[in-house]
Amino acid sequence: MNPDSIRSRSDVMQERSDYKNWVPKSMALGLAGGTLAAFVLFLLLGATDIILKGTPRLICAILFGAGTLVLLFYTCWMAALHRTFDYNGKRKLAKTIIDGTAGYVKLPEGGTGLDVGCGSGALTIAAAKRNPKAEMVGCDIWSGAYKAVFSKRRCENNAKAEGVTNVRFTEGNAIRLPFPDESFDAVTSNYVYHNIAGHDKRQLLLETLRVLKKGGSFAIHDLMSQARYGDMNAFVKALKAQGYEDVRLINTADGTFMGKKEAKWLGLAGSALLVGKK
């Protein structure tokens, strides 16, 4: 084989985008390791009388036996989630959700949009592709639970791999965004606010809407269950009363992005898209 063709093929492979996974492989592998450890302890301390005898052995058998089963269940669930979200898998649910949300991001020529909690840049890049005459900014804290998988560098590499130049990425916390009031023509976000513990979710939405220009549009997708967000219908009403237009809460777990049953087993029940115009 011609060495040039080998080199160019590997170059292409290196330059492919990799958006990673909301449920990283390391999470499932960590759980698999825990399952194995619990099973070994079950065998050594509970199933045989090599080390322990009598009541202590019985307690260990119950403890490590039950622990093994629980961890095995979570390992299988994590692996199934990983496969379902995978950009290269069969279901490609993450891609369906990203593309569906990006479809609502409408930017005027020369305008700028913001993607809050951009992760690996998937939604920022998808929205930039749909609005080639505008620019998208992606911001994230790139720390905490997703530190090992998402980064600014990953976002930039993904944009480069996709040949998208109308994007930039910067550090920014959704709790207090580092942007002036009314500085973007559109704001978007996907599955971010439910991760921010100890903060009122509707307050986080208002912080995102703070940086949206009057007349600008928003499309925010998250797990907007009553338990997390409180009464979202009242929130929609309050926005309308403040002069926001065409505000709608779209249930995306009714077949729009995923089916009701699928959302339930994936832990995505309550998925909804808040759209409208300021």
Ligand SMILES: C[S@@+](CC[C@H](N)C(=O)[O-])C[C@H]1O[C@@H](n2cnc3c(N)ncnc32)[C@H](O)[C@@H]1O
């Ligand atoms: C489930 S991931 C979703 C990533 C991306 N929006 C997507 O759809 O692929 C959640 C993201 O929220 C980010 N995040 C969590 N807390 C944040 C905060 N306070 N401010 C900004 N981003 C945050 C995480 O770093 C992570 O990238």
